[in-house]
Amino acid sequence: MALIGILGGMGPLATVDFMERVIQLTSTAGALRDQQHLPLLVANLPHIPDRSEAMRGGGEDPLPALLDGIDMLNRNGVELIAVPCNSAHCWYDAMRARSGAPILHIAEICVDAMPPGTRHAAVLATDGTLHSGLYQRILAGRDIVPVVPDEGTQRNxxxxxxxxxxxxxxxxxxxxxxALHDLEARGAEAALMGCTEIPLAARHLKAPVMTLVDSTLELARATVSYGLARGWNVRR
Amino acid sequence: MALIGILGGMGPLATVDFMERVIQLTSTAGALRDQQHLPLLVANLPHIPDRSEAMRGGGEDPLPALLDGIDMLNRNGVELIAVPCNSAHCWYDAMRARSGAPILHIAEICVDAMPPGTRHAAVLATDGTLHSGLYQRILAGRDIVPVVPDEGTQRNxxxxxxxxxxxxxxxxxxxxxxALHDLEARGAEAALMGCTEIPLAARHLKAPVMTLVDSTLELARATVSYGLARGWNVRR
Structure with a gap:
């Protein structure tokens, strides 16, 4: 039976949020019983060293632990991997090279979901992800100007x-x-929530000042589309 | 690194609820960073045949699929297993006999959490679980009278x-x-939510008419206590 692998725990609540989205989207697509849902193998490994610290040059390299997680999922025969952590995608190429199963790319998928016509997009991410230029490179390739938080905004x-x-x-x-008020004042028309913790905070906002694109939700949408298109919710 | 295995997907939302409880309880116990949380390997296997149908005698036997899940978790070296599905515990003895890792027993743990002095406890469960007598046997062993839903209440x-x-x-x-109003009228002083879907419904109740004991929460408490007591949230 096809299994979808989730490399998670970065952080743990974001992984749960991602799983909940996958399940809700599968329900919305028509699943009424347990047996119509997608099988998942979730390696929730919170001990993977802090991605942002490593990207800033100060912390332990998370790559060995990320690859251990990728290896574990592949040993169990998963046919697709999703990693609901944007910062971990700074090591995407190494994970992809190691994995037999394809790995969805959260940042590519998130940028794909921007409102059409956006010219200036705020990037909400860990300072490690910003430092890596992950989102800025993808946006530049689509002629969208990234609005990167200044030091005070990033502190928030x-x-x-x-x-x-x-x-x-x-x-x-x-x-x-x-942070959003600062970024709006600097001309951002929409914001990419390029860290899977931020959507959890956004749900407690009264009225966001701009469109927020949710990387967790978009990764969940891509995961569910991939699985349902292949009939992985149907037992063979 | 010690891993806690979760055999889930029965149903998928209940598994997510269980994971969220584990994470929240670990935060309450002092975890402030990802790296202070418990590593989990979650086999979310929604295709396991319906437990309740099987217990009523009409459906496919879920035991082979349950044992496949137990085997998968053991192959990955988990040191404890939690199964956030009450009905699956009708097959507890066979899963326990197969597993190298100990398996927590959701119904024993749930009954342990009843308010002291309860004499009449409603059992809220699938008809399959009720039919198996799982909760009734544990309650009888503690001189508590089970208040089992009648046909109309069970339909609700x-x-x-x-x-x-x-x-x-x-x-x-x-x-x-x-259902709760019927059970209160029949003398129940408290209710065991002996199905991991029911606590999700209970959160949308305005004012429950009696104390509700949540099998998901109690299993999460037992899981977190077990893991933290052994330092599984600390990387070795």
Missing amino acids: LDACIHAVKAGDLVRSAEYLSA | LDACIHAVKAGDLVRSAEYLSA
Whole structure:
């Protein structure tokens, strides 16, 4: 039976959010019973070293642990892998080279979901992801100007992400709201939530000042489309 | 690194609810960073044949698929298994005999969490679980009288469970509310939510008429206690 592998735990709540989206989208597509859902093997490995710290040059390299996770999923015969963590995609090429199963690319998928006609897109991400240029390169390839947070705005985004990881969603939304106001003032028309913790904070916003594109939701949409198109929700 | 195995997908939303509880309880116990959470390997296998149908004698035997899931988790070296599905525990002895890793017993754990002094406890479960006598036997061993739903009440509970599996939580709560009123009228002082879909419905109740003991939450508490006591949230 086809299994979809999820390399998660980065962070754990974001993985749960991703799974919930996959299940809800499968229900929306018509699943009424357990047996009409997609089989998932979820390696929730929160001990993978901090991606953002490593990208800034200060922390342990997460690649060996990421590859251990990819190996575990492949040993179990998964036929597709999704990694609901944007920062981990700074090591996408190495993971892809190692994996027998294809790996969806969260940032490509997220940028694909931007409102048509967007010219200036804010990138909401960890400072590690920003430092890597992951989103900026994809946006540049599509003639969209990335609006990258300045130091003060990024401090609010980092605080937002850490509050989610610590389970404090109300406070995380306050930090996010402050960051969005700064980015709107700098001309952003839409924002890419390029960190899977940020959508959890965004759900506690009263009224976002711009369109927010949710990398978790878009990765879930791509995962469900891939699986349903191949009939993986039907037992063979 | 110690991994906790979760045999899930029965149903998928209940598995996500269980994982979220594990993560929240670990945060409450002090985890502030990803790296302080518990590593989980989640086999979300929704194609396991319907437990309740099998227990009623009409459906395919789920045991081979349950054992496949137990085998997969053991092959990956998990050191504990939790199964967030009450009905699956009708096959607990066979799963336990097959597994190298210990398996927590959701119904024993749920009954342990009843309010002290309860004399009459309603059992909210699938008709398959009720038919098996799983909860009734444990309650009888502790001199607590099980209040088992009559046919009409059970029809509401089955509708509640199916509504959760179809993703309709608002409707599921209406069915649950009707069932609880019947059970209160029959003398129940507390109710065991002995099906992991029911707590999802219960969160949409305005004011439950009696204490509800949540088998998902109690299994999550036992899982987190087991893992934290052994330092599984600390990388070795």
